[in-house]
Amino acid sequence: MNQFKTIPILAMMFFMLMVSCKDKDKDDPTPVEDAAPTxxxxxxxxxxxNVARNNNVVITFSEDMDPSTINSSTFTVEQGTTDINGDVVYSETKATFTPSGSFDAASEYTATINTDAKSQKGxxxxxxYEWKFTTSGSDENIEGVDLGASGNYVILSKTAINNAGTSIITGDLGLSPAATSFITGLSLTDFTAYATSAQVTGEVYxxxxxxxxxIDLTTAVENMITAYNNAAGRSETDFLELGAGNIGGKTLSPGVYKWTNTVTIPADVTISGSSTDVWIFQIAENLSMSSATNIILTGDANANNIYWQVAGEATLGTTAHMEGIILSMTxxxxxxxxxxxxxxxxxxxxILDGNAVTQPAE
Structure with a gap:
């Protein structure tokens, strides 16, 4: 009988031991391994x-990373097998690769973040992680803007040409649909179908x-508007929002540039390229050059191939010097x-005030 009484006691002791082990597990759980960042x-x-050639490359992580492991060794951009030089900065779960120069047009690039990158937890x-993207623009020379008959004039306007002081103008002037009376400050001498001025080396219409x-002026004005629309409609953007609209001090390579705001030029700008290269600047608001600033051409860059398409007003500050063709909606x-x-x-x-306006040499 004593042997049979022992069995329930042993069962009870085993049950109490199991409960004790479960309680111990609750008090001292096995650590769970941290998940890898993504x-x-x-x-x-x-x-x-359709990536603009001045774009940065940015990665956003799932959690805070160890900044010391986010660098140019772990975050790379390549064109084929060629490494692209650039700076890597990490802030607030984002790593940003800023290329040393602009990307090539119409080219494929591969960006990679490798497994040496670590989270803050180590x-x-x-x-x-690897992904590819292709830049916008064209790998061939872009075509210039056809000015049509508007290219016969160094100044062409619809409502007025007003001059103060003594200007030196080389090339023909045209005004339509406004009449001759809206050309002021040039002391015109009328002839049968044109006028002349001591300040103009050319003719005034x-x-x-x-x-x-x-009819010649009507055609020229229509062509001017067509040229404006052509420049504004170029869709293969090479450079988007460059400098957030402040392009002072920059050197500009050929291509199509687009801004959705005003463009300011507070310091000299260099336009560098060959005689056949083309620059089209699409500006959604105003263009403003500060006083005594200059557009400087280097290489064989040609003013005939530089187009400033301005939806707002273009203003050249005191003694500033511009190169290229300004197509202004206002x-x-x-x-x-x-x-x-x-x-x-x-x-x-x-509006003129003692200015030198010279049509570019072909």
Whole structure:
């Protein structure tokens, strides 16, 4: 009988031991290994085919990373097998690769963050993360803007050409649909279908002059608007929002540039390229050059191939010097002593104040 009494006691002791082990597990759990960090998003996104050539490359991680492990060794960008030089900065779960120069046009690049990158907890990425993107633009020379008959004029305007002081203008002037009376400050001498001025090496035309001037000017103004729309409509953007609109001190390579705001030039800008290269600057608001600033051409860059398409007003500060063709939807204002080697083509007025305006050599 004593043997049979022992069995329930042993069962009870085993049950109490199991409960005790479970309680101990609750008090002293086995640590769970930290999960590896992941890449939440990238900019440009994977397989993007329209990336501006001045874009940075950005990775956003799932958690805070160890900044010492986010560098040019762990975060790389390649074109084929060629490493792209650049700086890597980490802040607030984001790593940013800034290339030393602009990317090539219409080219594929591969960005990689490798497994040496670690989280703040010391956990490495589980696998290398790689993605590709393709830049915008063209790998061939872009075409210039056809000015049509508007290219016959160094100044062409629809509403007025007003001059103060003594200007030196080389090339023909045209005004339409406004009449001759809206050309002021040039002391015109009228002839049958044109006028002359001591300040103009060329001829001056207005819509109320004798035939064939009115129809010629109508065609020129229509061509000016077509040229403006052509420049504004170029969709293969090479450089987007460069300098957030402040391009002072920059050297600009050929291509299509686009800004959705005002562009300012507070310091000299260099335009560098060959005689066949083309620059198109698409500006959604105003263009403003500070006083005594210069557009400087290097290489064989040609002012005939530089187009400033301005949706707002273009203003050249006192003694500033511009190179290229200004196509303005509104007005163009030359402050005292400002100069241009190019053309001023405005859909409202051109305002002069003792300026040198010279049509570019072919």
């Amino acid at each position: 890449v939440e998003s990238t900019s440009p996104v994977s397989d993007d085919i 956990v490495n990425l589980e696998d290398n 207005a819509a109320d002059m004798a035939d064939p001037t009115p 007005g163009i204002t030359f402050q005292t002593g400002a100069s241009i080697n190019g053309r001023a083509l405005a859909q409202t007025a051109v």
